[in-house]
Amino acid sequence: MSSSPKPSRRGLSWKPLVVAAAAVVAAAAGLWRLRHPHSELRLAIVNWPAYEYFYLAEDKGLARPFGLNLQVAQYSSLLDQRQAFERGDVQVIATTIPEALAICHERPARCPQLILVLDQSNGADRILARAPISTPQQLLGKRVGLERAVLAEYLLTRSLGDQPRRLNQQMRLHVDVPEGLVARLRSGELDAIVTYHPYDTLLSQDPAIREVFSSKHIPGEIVDVLAVDPTYSREHPKELTALVQTWWAARDYARRNPSQAAAVMAQRQQLDLEQFQASERGLTYPSLGDQPSLMAPDGPVSRTMRRVATLMRSSGGIAPGTPLPVLNPQFLEAP
Structure with a gap:
């Protein structure tokens, strides 16, 4: 009588070992997650050199040591980003003071x-025009393109002085996305556009196009900030503290690894390394030590916010009773 073949020694010994090892790994991973929980935070950005540091942080996992799972959501325009915040799709955005004021007006x-x-x-937001236009006053009556964003309207208004103006009564305004504005200026369809880094890169070598105004003429007025839903701020202080720490970690990583960091950010913006580095030259980055004075109740940001709000009210951009964003410096340092 023939006997059944005996199972191989390999089959008898390794299967339970593999199962046991998998169980140990799963248990260890579960224990690690319990000890090192990662809260998820979705941050909305648009295409702007400074905001790329959040993408750098996401790419390099720089938020994880602070217990944060950072997810960067890219929007094609300031308007799309602002509306996403107003709908509640995102709770935190990197934006400008004029856009923050628009949120307060609309929601x-x-x-x-x-x-x-x-x-x-400090020069990264610009008004560019075709020759022979060389001054903002020469834009009156001309075909001027701008993004559907409060920032663009504010820069155009400020280029003409401190007086409120109804721009659509003084210029032939054309609204388009940033890439479209650049293409239409190059083709001659528009006389001037309001633009910013990195979209102006393609125009830098065109001798027929010149800068007629930029943010360097109004120092301190075009400031980028982290803006947070007030309810989220109250309910998620740890996540916001971690997000602020992540910003400093990204800035520190770039300081220690300048070429590698710039390469990551340039690639995402579809620029070469030199173009990205050039786009940052129009920006000034405050240090951690600068933040308390900038965010003080009567500090530079507060004064700028009141000035911008006054001009926006006078020009009809926001209603007279629109509240102002609240400066909240409590997340600047770890508890």
């Missing part, structure tokens, strides 16, 4: 808290 209940100053535009 007062979500009027954001400003928790960190990211950068100051």
Whole structure:
């Protein structure tokens, strides 16, 4: 009588070992997650050199040591980003003071808290025009393109002085996305556009196009900030503290690894390394030590916010009773 073949020694010994090892790994991973929980935070950005540091942080996992799972959501325009915040799709955005004021006008209940100053535009926001236009006053009556964003309207208004103006009564305004504005200026369809880094890169070598105004003429007025839904700010202080720490970690990583960091950010913006580095030259980055004075109740950001709000009210951009964003510096340092 023939006997059944005996199972191999390999089959008898390794299967239970593999199962046991898998169980040990799963248990260890579960224990690690319990000891090192990661809260998820979705941050909305648009295409702007300073905001790329959040993408750098996501790419390099720089938020994880602070217990944060950072997810960066890219929007194609400031308007799309602002509307996403107003709908509640995102709770935190990197934006400008004029856009934050627009949120307070359109959705007062979500009027954001400003928790960190990211950068100051010192020439990175620009009005470019075709020759022979060389001054902002020569834009009157001309075909001027701008993004559907409060920031663009504010820069155009400020280029003409401190007086409120109804721009659509003084210029032939054309609204388009940033890439479209650049293409239409190059083709001659528009006389001038309001643009910013990195979209102006393609125009830098065109001798027929010149700068007629930029944010360097109004220092301290175009400031980028982290804006947070007030309810989220109250309910998620740890996540916001971790987000602020992540910003400083990204800035520190770039300081220690300048070429590698710039390469990551340039690639995402579809620029070469030199173009990205050039786009940052129009920005000033405040240090951690600068933040308390910038965010003080009567400090530079507060004064700028009141000035911008006054001009926006006078020009009809926001209603007279629109609340102002609240400056909240409590997340600047770890508890």
